[in-house]
Amino acid sequence: MIEGVSIQMILTFTTLLFFIGLYGFITRTNLISILISLELMLNSEAINFIAINKYVYPGVLQGAIFSLFIIALAAAETALALAVILQVYKMTKSVDVKEVKDLKY
């Protein structure tokens, strides 16, 4: 836990980060930008897990290790999604969601 910072402050910070990510997720029409917004949301989740683990249950490691798994999953998801985006770009010459009407052709 951080000296002099209450858990509510940390959770407020992660909530702000999450909803900034949500705002980007809704407004953006570029596939890469949507993925970037998703990264913001996943990062705020990982901080949440660690903060609640550190403040409320300091004796156990569950939250700390779950956030490690979140990072591994986010990296895997990013790699796959970027491979798909590259293929979409090869097919449609664009990375805009409006152009991606179907995945199969």
Place this chain on the structure above:
Amino acid sequence: MESIMFYILAGIVLIAAFLTVSTTKIYRSVLYLLFVLLGIAGIYFLMDYDFMGAVQLSVYAGGVMVLFVYVVLLTEKIGEPVRKIAFFRRVIAAVTALSLMGLALYAIWNFDFPVGSQKTPTTVNKVGEALLSYGDNGFILPFEVISILLLSVMVGAIVIAKSKKAKKEEL
């Protein structure tokens, strides 16, 4: 002192995050994301979880950022702004995000968290033992599942990158 550091880092992260979702140039958006990830790594270090901070720096700030930069350079023309977002769409998104955020903040500030008082740093030793033990607080099964997942993602990325190309040549 630590609280001042936290507020500085949180301010940097939030400003960079807002610029990430609001800038019109995609390459700048990726660079602002780098500042967000670095600030979050600093917060992990503040919370006495050094291993997580190192993982954040090496996996996110190192690996994922390089992937993003490569894909942006391969697909976009640098300096060209992305398609304008309609004003109405932005207002709808802001209203949705702000109302849900208010709900979440209301819940957070009204919930009584049973906060413990002792300060326990999470060392690499403890994390390693927990990841590899198969006792009560062991995580050997999810650890192995994650390794299989990473292997399948590796195979999947290669298959996605190769098969469509062959298909296109047929057409």
